[in-house]
Amino acid sequence: MLDANRVRVLVEIAHAGSIAAAAERLSFTPPALSQQLTKLEHEVGCRLVERGRTGATLTEAGRVLLEHGERVLGELRDAEAAVREVAERLPDRLSLGAFASAGKVLLPEALAVFGHEHPHVRLSLSDIEPPGGYGLVTSGDLDLLITHRYPGVPLPRAGGLHRERLLVDPLMVVAPVGHPITDTEMSLADLADQEWICGAPGIHNRISLDSAASAAGVRLSVAYETRDYEVALALIEAGVGIALIPQTILGAARGGGRVSRPLRGTRLAREIYTVYRRRPPEPVPAMLATLRRTAARSLPGAKKEGQDAHTR
16 A cells, blocks of 8 residues: 555645655655655656656656545545544634735635634635646645636636636726727727737636637737736726726726726626535635625625536
8 A cells, every 4th residue: 555645745746846845845855755755656666756957747657646646635634624523623724725816806805804703713825826726625735726717718627626616707808098998898809909918828818818809700919918917907007008807806906097898799707716625624614605705795796606616
């Protein structure tokens, strides 16, 4: 039978991206961690990790063991939580991962409210950009992930995790004051000659914009590439370019000098999800309830609060 602690070594290397970073997370020296990995490879009879100058890459066998190892570690953490519950010991930690704009729009209020209502729970937060984080939830390194999907971008496999849609966040056309969208809704075809602000190719909001343009039969010019919505808003307020920006971002942003409207002819929106294990530790349901209330206040009237909840 495989040693669970050595399997954890492989999982940490995969999550951290290198032996040195994994060793630091586990309070090992890199040589000691490498020795544990070597013993695991001897146990399974094949190489699991390719070691390189830029980091560690899992082999095909390593990726197979990683998928199983994440589930094993998650089950062990669930078992520990179940024993604590029987012993009437309340969980005292809750670890969250979230993408940057969720950290600005949803989490400040949610964490403050949760901390006031559950002062015995120690909270931690990690920045995790989609599609990352699913494996961390499976292994139990994260209790709760907040992630998103933009139009044209498929959802990752959830691997048996529970994924619940928290909020549908409309994408609005934002332009400088005085732009023609001030007076009327315009389509992508109407805006085809504009200079657009968006992420680089491969970034989720760029995939969304390119997919919508292709569906509309137009070609758009992205003149200014940034994935940071605050930078995009600053450029727009300076009179430079237009962009598609989530409504929650606009609601939380300060400043002026801009106007926003929905696109005519299509309704684009990013979906915000929570991801957690099937049997989450006790603080997770309470945090989910807090996040649902926060989402309801962040975008009144939008579809939210657990619609399309499912397990995959």
